[in-house]
Amino acid sequence: MRYLPLTDADRRDMLAAIGAASIDELFADVPKAAQRDGLVDLPKAMGELEVERRLSAMAEKNVAAGSVPFFIGGGAYRHHVPAAVDHLIQRGEFLTSYTPYQPEVSQGTLQYLFEFQTQVALLTGMEVANASLYDGATACAEAVAMANRVTRRNKAVLSGGLHPHYRSVCETYARFAGNELDAQDPAPLLIKGAGGEDLAARIDADTACVVVQNPDFYGEIRDVSALAQICHDKGALLVVVVTEVLSLGAITPPGAMGADIVAAEGQSIGNALNFGGPYVGLFATRDKFVRQMPGRLAGQTVDAEGRRGWVLTLSTREQHIRREKATSNICTNSGLCALAFTIHLSLLGEEGLTGLARLNHAAAVAAAERLAEMPGVRLVNHSFFNEFTVRLPRPAAPVVEKLAERGVLGGIPVSRFYPERADLADLLLVATTETVTEDDIARFAAALTEVLQ
Amino acid sequence: MATLRFTQDHEWVRQDGDTATVGITDYAQEQLGDVVYVELPEVGRQVERGKEAAVVESAKAASEVYAPVSGEIVAVNDVLAGDPAQVNADAMGGGWFMQIRLSDPKELDGLMDEAAYKAFVAEQH
Numbered sequence: 131m132r133y134l135p136l137t138d139a140d141r142r143d144m145l146a147a148i149g150a151a152s153i154d155e156l157f158a159d160v161p162k163a164a165q166r167d168g169l170v171d172l173p174k175a176m177g178e179l180e181v182e183r184r185l186s187a188m189a190e191k192n193v194a195a196g197s198v199p200f201f202i203g204g205g206a207y208r209h210h211v212p213a214a215v216d217h218l219i220q221r222g223e224f225l226t227s228y229t230p231y232q233p234e235v236s237q238g239t240l241q242y243l244f245e246f247q248t249q250v251a252l253l254t255g256m257e258v259a260n261a262s263l264y265d266g267a268t269a270c271a272e273a274v275a276m277a278n279r280v281t282r283r284n285k286a287v288l289s290g291g292l293h294p295h296y297r298s299v300c301e302t303y304a305r306f307a308g309n310e311l312d313a314q315d316p317a318p319l320l321i322k323g324a325g326g327e328d329l330a331a332r333i334d335a336d337t338a339c340v341v342v343q344n345p346d347f348y349g350e351i352r353d354v355s356a357l358a359q360i361c362h363d364k365g366a367l368l369v370v371v372v373t374e375v376l377s378l379g380a381i382t383p384p385g386a387m388g389a390d391i392v393a394a395e396g397q398s399i400g401n402a403l404n405f406g407g408p409y410v411g412l413f414a415t416r417d418k419f420v421r422q423m424p425g426r427l428a429g430q431t432v433d434a435e436g437r438r439g440w441v442l443t444l445s446t447r448e449q450h451i452r453r454e455k456a457t458s459n460i461c462t463n464s465g466l467c468a469l470a471f472t473i474h475l476s477l478l479g480e481e482g483l484t485g486l487a488r489l490n491h492a493a494a495v496a497a498a499e500r501l502a503e504m505p506g507v508r509l510v511n512h513s514f515f516n517e518f519t520v521r522l523p524r525p526a527a528p529v530v531e532k533l534a535e536r537g538v539l540g541g542i543p544v545s546r547f548y549p550e551r552a553d554l555a556d557l558l559l560v561a562t563t564e565t566v567t568e569d570d571i572a573r574f575a576a577a578l579t580e581v582l583q
Numbered sequence: 584m585a586t587l588r589f590t591q592d593h594e595w596v597r598q599d600g601d602t603a604t605v606g607i608t609d610y611a612q613e614q615l616g617d618v619v620y621v622e623l624p625e626v627g628r629q630v631e632r633g634k635e636a637a638v639v640e641s642a643k644a645a646s647e648v649y650a651p652v653s654g655e656i657v658a659v660n661d662v663l664a665g666d667p668a669q670v671n672a673d674a675m676g677g678g679w680f681m682q683i684r685l686s687d688p689k690e691l692d693g694l695m696d697e698a699a700y701k702a703f704v705a706e707q708h
């Protein structure tokens with residue numbers, strides 16, 4: 131498609147049609163303070179080589195994840211993505227296709243979405259999954275909205291172990307949808323004196339769902355089976371959030387513990403860190419709730435001659451047909467990221483997935499043991515997958531800065547999310563994936579010893 | 584004797600004493616095409632005349648079904664959960680949606696009788 135700018139005559143015609151004498155008159159309602167006279171002060175045009183040189187110099191100021199020992203997680207995980215994934219998703223048929231508005235002509239797209247959904251349902255232990263949402267956080271907020279529709283209730287209990295960004299997206303939705311949130315204290319359950327959280331006790335007759343993350347924000351693995359039972363007895367749904375989807379290669383899936391909705395971030399499989407996005411939200415539920423499920427759903431069927439084919443099904447619940455009564459304002463999906471997920475998971479297979487999960491856990495155990503040996507450093511978790519929390523003998527934020535000066539990206543200080551909480555200031559979140567080597571752990575430990583001296 | 588009335592939203596109401604049975608008309612099911620799902624209200628819920636009481640979903644659209652009269656839902660047609668096609672096969676009979684205990688039987692007076700509804704549908708074309 132060529133870019134065809136407007137001509138002066140086009141502009142004159144349009145202004146005449148709406149009865150404005152000039153562009154300035156058209157924008158008369160925009161306050162002066164919000165208007166800019168003239169152009170932004172940009173440097174003069176440069177040649178390609180010169181621009182490349184300038185930008186490379188700027189990029190070198192970053193410490194790239196792959197260039198140093200890297201222990202940052204907190205909802206976004208650095209994993210090895212096989213080159214085949216990028217190669218395949220860059221095929222023009224995949225890379226440039228938009229969400230199919232005449233879906234049945236895009237059989238290839240529908241087929242991979244169907245396979246994606248099948249993988250997500252198998253991974254989470256659920257009966258049905260959609261064709262993906264934007265990311266884990268929007269999937270979580272959509273799960274809360276769906277629970278309200280299913281139960282015709284209005285309140286969600288959020289575990290303190292829910293990722294603070296996810297909680298914040300739920301709050302944004304709630305502010306405009308008018309539903310109530312009962313967010314619990316974010317202190318990790320196992321910190322002495324925090325007393326844990328009793329989610330079951332928070333459920334009342336208005337509670338639509340309880341939202342629990344597993345492994346939780348601090349990396350702790352939880353058994354939510356008993357909680358699921360209590361939710362069901364009280365007519366509420368259990369929403370399980372997973373921010374590290376690779377954990378499902380090693381731990382009991384939410385579906386097997388009685389979850390009604392699973393909302394997960396799928397970035398870990400097939401997708402790089404990408405500066406925080408685009409990511410891919412996974413959303414799965416029980417068959418009986420499928421009509422209240424947000425997003426798109428690809429279905430498998432047969433045509434008039436009995437040949438296998440795919441359709442978008444249940445679209446009558448979507449915004450372009452049901453307007454404000456739609457199940458969600460999202461009637462698209464993260465197609466390309468979902469494809470990357472599907473290709474990577476297909477390459478891994480079941481054995482590859484569990485093997486990769488085991489590598490992650492082994493690396494995390496090695497790192498946790500090494501750090502916990504250090505004087506004043508204490509492991510907070512009882513159990514974890516590939517991310518854990520340690521308590522340092524002093525506030526974690528300046529320690530992380532000093533580690534970075536020594537070329538180690540040593541995790542996330544919890545104070546970054548809860549700056550007002552002095553009791554959480556010494557906590558450091560450490561993620562250890564298969565990309566971390568023994569040497570990385572040794573360098574981390576050496577740098578931390580220096581910094582804590 | 585049972586009184587049959589119709590709304591402009593193509594619902595029918597059959598009054599029988601203090602309750603009324605509600606469904607969608609044959610014209611409505613024809614317009615919708617194959618009905619694939621019907622979402623019915625809970626028994627015991629209070630519905631208000633003109634407000635959403637159920638949802639009927641076909642292969643091409645999902646539409647609200649409005650309560651033609653106010654009152655309490657005393658029964659819903661559970662057959663539709665397993666066999667929504669009943670709505671197409673027998674809209675005015677086996678494809679009924681719900682029974683409402685009338686809070687104000689006079690509301691029925693404002694609705695069309697069969698002849699008026701037929702004329703109304705004819706006008707739509």
